[in-house]
Amino acid sequence: xxxxxDDKPYIDKSIITPYDKKKWKEKFQEYCDSDEIRKxxxxxxxxxxxxxxxxxxxxxxxxxxxxANAMLDYFHKTGRKVDFKNTSKDYLDKLLRGE
Numbered sequence: 001x002x003x004x005x006d007d008k009p010y011i012d013k014s015i016i017t018p019y020d021k022k023k024w025k026e027k028f029q030e031y032c033d034s035d036e037i038r039k040x041x042x043x044x045x046x047x048x049x050x051x052x053x054x055x056x057x058x059x060x061x062x063x064x065x066x067x068a069n070a071m072l073d074y075f076h077k078t079g080r081k082v083d084f085k086n087t088s089k090d091y092l093d094k095l096l097r098g099e
Contacts, residue, residue, distance in 0.1 A: 013085075020084045025068040027087040032067040032096065053098050071095060 031037065032047070041048035049061050057073040058066055075082055083091065 016084045024082070024084045024087055025065045025072075028068040028071065028092055028095070029065045031089065031092045037096070047096060052096075 037047055040046060041051075045051055049055070052067070052070075054067070054070040054074040056070075057077070058070040060066060063069070072082065074080075082095070
């Protein structure tokens with residue numbers, strides 16, 4: 001395709017923008033705070049505040065996006081990568097469970 005005369009903007013989908021990171025953090029925190037996860041936490045204690053595997057990296061549960069920030073800090077320190085473009089429930093659940 002000849003881009004010289006193409007007036008449509010080119011958007012590189014592989015670039016992660018600050019908006020992608022913000023959207024991912026909001027979705028992950030929303031998932032952590034969901035009734036489904038809270039009910040599971042009440043039943044077996046897994047993923048409850050203070051008992052999740054990334055809680056050691058939390059700066060305080062009263063801060064906005066505390067779980068998402070703890071997850072990102074944990075991943076940064078362990079060398080793992082987050083797919084900021086993926087906000088599917090299945091992907092967020094795998095991250096929450098440490099898979």
